[in-house]
Amino acid sequence: MKIIIIGCGKVGSALAEELTMENHEVAIVDISAQKLQEVGEDLDALQIQGNGSSINVLMDAGAAMADLVIAVTGSDELNLLCCLVAKNLGKCHTVARVRNPIYNKEINLMKESLGISMIINPEMATAAEIARLLRFPSAIKIDPFAKGKVELLKFRLKPEFRLDGKSIVEINMKGKHNILVAGVERGEQVFIPNGDFVLQNGDLVSLLASPKNASAFFKSIGLKTNQVRNCMIVGGGTIAIFLARMLLEMKMRVVIIEQSKERCELLADLLPDATVVNGDGTSKNLLFEENLENAEAFVALTNMDEENILLGMFAERMSQAKVVTKVNRVAFDDITDELELGSLIHPKYITTDRILQYTRATQNSIGSNVETLYHILDSKAEALEFVIRENSSVVGVELKDLRLKNNLLVGCINRGGKVLIPRGDDCLMVGDTVVVVTSQKCLRDIEDILEK
CATH class of the missing domain: 3.40.50.720 (NAD(P)-binding Rossmann-like Domain)
Structure with a gap:
C-alpha cells in the first residue's frame, strides 16, 4: 500500500517504523526538518518537509495515488483539514487523530460529512483501557476480541497460585478450564507455548478466554475477580x-x-x-x-x-x-x-495499535479482515482477530492438518457468539472470528497463518 503519514511525533514515527517493516511504501510529512531527520535515518521512507494540508506538499508525497493518509499532527483541526484535502486529491482512506473532547459527540457527523474513514481519540481510548482493567483488577492488561466475548488477560504468576513447575497440559487437565495460555514472558524471553511448557513463579502469563471462563479460572487459583468500588x-x-x-x-x-x-x-x-x-x-x-x-x-x-x-x-x-x-x-x-x-x-501504543488495525483491515485479499490487533508480550508478538468472510484453503480443514507457521497459535474461535478454545480436530468455518497469537509479523489475511 502507498501510505502517507502527516506528523512526525511519537505516534507518527512509531507508525512509520511499523508500516515500513511491513513493506508498505511510506511517505512522512512534517513541517520540522529536525523531526524528519531524527525519525528518518533508519527508515526506508520518503521524507517531505512542509504543511500537510498544502495541496502541493500532499501531491509531492503522492496523495493522488495514495491508498491511505494518516494525520497525527499536534492539531486536531490540521489533522481534519489534511484528511479533507487528501480525500479530494485521490480516492484514499483517511485516518485523523482528534483529541479535543469538544468534538467527541460530533465524530460520526464529521466522518460522514468530511469523508474521513477513521477518527481516533487517544485519551478516550486510553481511558477505556484503564476502565476495563478496573472491572477485572487482577489482570495487568486486558485486550478484548469479538466485541468483548473473548479477552486476552495478562497476570503475574505468584507462589500462592500453586502453579509453579506445572505444565500447561497439567493445568488444563486438572481444572478443566476452557482457557488457553497464549504467551509467557520470562525475563527477556518470550514464549508462545505448547502444552508441554512448564510455568514458573514470576512469569507474566497471557491467557485467552471468555470473561466467564477467565473469571472461573482466576477464582480457582485465588485471584480476585470483582471490579473495584x-x-x-x-x-x-x-x-x-x-x-x-x-x-x-x-x-x-x-x-x-x-x-x-x-x-x-x-x-x-x-x-x-x-x-x-x-x-x-x-x-x-x-x-x-x-x-x-x-x-x-x-x-x-x-x-x-x-x-x-x-x-x-x-x-x-x-x-x-x-x-x-x-x-x-x-x-x-x-x-x-x-x-x-x-x-x-502507554497511550502511544494504544493509538498506534488502533491505526495499524485499521490499516491491516483495509488490505484484506482473500475474504478475511483483520478486525482487531494488539502488540503483546512486550511488543515481541501480535494478537490478531480475523473474520473469515469467504472460503479459503484454511476453511474446513482440521487444525492438526494445517501447516501452521512456527511460533503461531490459533487461540480461540468465536462461532455465532459461542467461544471455542480449539483443539486439533476443530476446523475454521466461514463466518468465524479467529484469534491468532504469533511472533510472525505482517499477517494480513487468515491464509498468512500457513507455511508457504
Whole structure:
C-alpha cells in the first residue's frame, strides 16, 4: 500500500517504523526538518518537509495515488483539514487523530460529512483501557476480541497460585478450564507455548478466554475477580475526565486530585458526582488524608512520567489498590517494566495499535479482515482477530492438518457468539472470528497463518 503519514511525533514515527517493516511504501510529512531527520535515518521512507494540508506538499508525497493518509499532527483541526484535502486529491482512506473532547459527540457527523474513514481519540481510548482493567483488577492488561466475548488477560504468576513447575497440559487437565495460555514472558524471553511448557513463579502469563471462563479460572487459583468500588485519580487532564465519566457510570466512587485550582473548577463542573480535590497529588500527607490506604484503585495520570512512576510505586507499597500508571515515553520501558507499577499504560501504543488495525483491515485479499490487533508480550508478538468472510484453503480443514507457521497459535474461535478454545480436530468455518497469537509479523489475511 502507498501510505502517507502527516506528523512526525511519537505516534507518527512509531507508525512509520511499523508500516515500513511491513513493506508498505511510506511517505512522512512534517513541517520540522529536525523531526524528519531524527525519525528518518533508519527508515526506508520518503521524507517531505512542509504543511500537510498544502495541496502541493500532499501531491509531492503522492496523495493522488495514495491508498491511505494518516494525520497525527499536534492539531486536531490540521489533522481534519489534511484528511479533507487528501480525500479530494485521490480516492484514499483517511485516518485523523482528534483529541479535543469538544468534538467527541460530533465524530460520526464529521466522518460522514468530511469523508474521513477513521477518527481516533487517544485519551478516550486510553481511558477505556484503564476502565476495563478496573472491572477485572487482577489482570495487568486486558485486550478484548469479538466485541468483548473473548479477552486476552495478562497476570503475574505468584507462589500462592500453586502453579509453579506445572505444565500447561497439567493445568488444563486438572481444572478443566476452557482457557488457553497464549504467551509467557520470562525475563527477556518470550514464549508462545505448547502444552508441554512448564510455568514458573514470576512469569507474566497471557491467557485467552471468555470473561466467564477467565473469571472461573482466576477464582480457582485465588485471584480476585470483582471490579473495584472506588478509585483515586491523580492528575485532572483529559484522560481523567473520560475515565471518571466511565467509572461513575460503573457506579464507582471517584476522587480526583489536581494541583491547578482553575482546572479543579472545570472538573467540578464537568463531573458533579466525583470528588475533586485541589492539591499536590505527590504529597504523602494529602494522599493519606484522602484515604489512600483504603483505595481499591489508584491511577497516576499526571503530565510527568517521573511523577506517575513514583506515585505508582508509592501506591503499590502503601495500599492494596489496583494501581495503573500512565507512561508516555517508552525509551526506558525495559526498566519501567521491572518496577512495581501495577498496570502500565502507554497511550502511544494504544493509538498506534488502533491505526495499524485499521490499516491491516483495509488490505484484506482473500475474504478475511483483520478486525482487531494488539502488540503483546512486550511488543515481541501480535494478537490478531480475523473474520473469515469467504472460503479459503484454511476453511474446513482440521487444525492438526494445517501447516501452521512456527511460533503461531490459533487461540480461540468465536462461532455465532459461542467461544471455542480449539483443539486439533476443530476446523475454521466461514463466518468465524479467529484469534491468532504469533511472533510472525505482517499477517494480513487468515491464509498468512500457513507455511508457504
